[in-house]
Amino acid sequence: MLGQSTTDKITSDLLRPIRLTKGFMAWMGFLGVSLVVCLGAYVIQLKDGLVVTGLGDYVSWGMYISNFVFFVATSLIGMLISAVLGLSGAKWASPLARIAEIIALAFAAVAGLVIVSDMGHPERLLNVFIHGRIQSPILWDVTVVTIYVLISALFLYIPLIPDLKICHDKLDKLPPFARNIYKVLSLNWTGSHEQEKIVKQLTRAIAIFIIPVALAIHTVTSWLFASTSRVGWDSTIFGPYFVTGAFVSGSAAVIIAMYFYRKNYKLEDYITLSHFDKMGKLLVLVSLVYLYFNLNEYMVPAYKMKKFDAIHIQSLFAGTHALMFWSIQIFGLVLPIILLVFNKMRKPLPMLIIASFVLVGAWFKRYIIVVPTQEHPFLPIQNVPLNFKVYSPTLIETLVTIAPFILVLLIITILSKVIPIVSIHETIEELEQKNK
């Protein structure tokens, strides 16, 4: 058994961030003001329609849909860290599980809203449910994203139940209503053998169930593109290509979150250098797999250079999109892989910088997948205005694109203010097992 003092120290360490601080208020204020500005832009879009964006007849999926793909992608990390690593017995990852789950839930929940921002008439979203055809990947996407959001919420909640009880017991300075919420949510947790058994069983069941669901959401997202016969999208490897890409952006997001939690919440004893080291290696692994898929995705059509593929490939490799394309591949993928191979680079600060490059690269990568294809339409039309063929996002569109990021940050900030972001219950339990 652990000494009472160790248990108390862990509990108080991990509960310490759950209080209002000046820093928190300032950060929330900043997020709130930014959100209001972005929502103002959205109100203009709602009033005047999508004409305020750079979208048109040719490029009708611009930054919004790129953003959607990015959000869905990043949300997959919950499945990789909590489910795949958890089930395979990689114990080191368990303190990161909750961070990954919070990120997953926030990005998945907001992804649905991102889609709505791409609609000039958001109320027509109901038409998907009223007139939806199950033959359409759009309906599958709406279905699996909804399921994933629910499952992710449960995956976050169920292992949290024992911690909620601890929150209720220990956070005696909180107002009664807040403690009551913890009490209700902790479902009469006593830590009995039976309760422990059920939570273990449920966590395991969700961990298994979430893997196909997570694979499904991003595969179906890729099918939104791959089920058309358009150059650049008409690919058989789009499913795994998207999924592996998702692990890259998700891992980067987790690393960035780890850095700030560790620093701001003073969790150096829980999110250790070893975690950064291992996450660095994980990022190298998933990036290598993604690089391999990139090679396939571009090498095969570039070798054959079929008529329309050639135009597309040309614009990516040496044309209008070349600068973005090569920057993403080099600064967002190749250089991070090379750098992270070195021990020195797998330290918190260098990793924060590298992961930021990877994450930004991942966003632009979605843009490169979504936009250039549409600039080469199949149907030739005469006298097309230039702004149809060359997509350039407007300021309003950019603000509306930033809004979901603020929402995600808000959700992550609030969630990590009300729950311990490293599981207290599991940390104690694992220490006990180690000491046995």
Next chain:
Amino acid sequence: MLRKNIKLKVVFTVLLTALFYLQSAAQQGWDVPADKKVKNSYIKFDAASAKEGEAIYTKNCLSCHGNPTKDNSMKSLKPVPPDLSGAKTQQLTDGELFYILNTGRGLMPSFSNVLSESDRWKTIAYMRSFNSSYVQVLSKTDPTKSKLVKINMDYDSLKSVVRVHVTAAEKNGVVVLKNAEVTLFAARYFGRLQVDKTMRTDNNGMATFGFNKTLPGDKQGYVNMIVKVNDDNYGEIESQSKLKIGVPTDKPSLTEKRAIWNVLAKAPIWLIVLYTTGVLVFGAFLLFILYSLFRIKKSGKN
């Protein structure tokens, strides 16, 4: 030497430019035959006909010619389609406008088989509504006379020809329409397919069209045939009849069976099964979780 070369180039350039301008100048005028020039409308150009004409104009002409008086025609076309309220257009006679509308030229399509005669005149009525100094000269043709015309159509399968016989039931007996312009069409999914050339009736009021037997018909081989007759006395008359003239074709409609592209009610079975199973499995899983959470709560109470 070099200077000589430049001089030659200049001469060539000037010559070519001059030729180009001459050619485009020749293109400017519409060579309207004298008899067509004096043709007049039997429809009175008033507010009502102009209003109907506006709808036709919006559908067929606006995209290139723009809104009259607004000078917003499609400038990227060569030659630039003129604003039809302009002086250049308005100084033309009704007959000339009608001819231009009928025949078309270059990028301007022919409307003789797209719009009926009355619709074409109404379009001109709309164009004239922008000209306050315009005074209409009505045609002496009696539009009710067209109702007397009777068109018969039959198919000679041995000779592969369609014969069209045009007569008019006048008070003093049936007369044949000689030298009337006859055009034959087969109705297709989109618009009309002209059969053979436009003919003129002979002295017996008969026009004969060669017919290609390979035209697909319906299940029994029927094709909807349309005859359009244009006569100086009787005006424009159209008649339709179904002839057993095409190749019997029985292609089930693409939306008849269950398919990925069909409506929800006709979705493929495998897809319905797969999707429903997925959703049901998730539903069952969700119930299992909720039940387990309930068990946790209950166990804590005891």
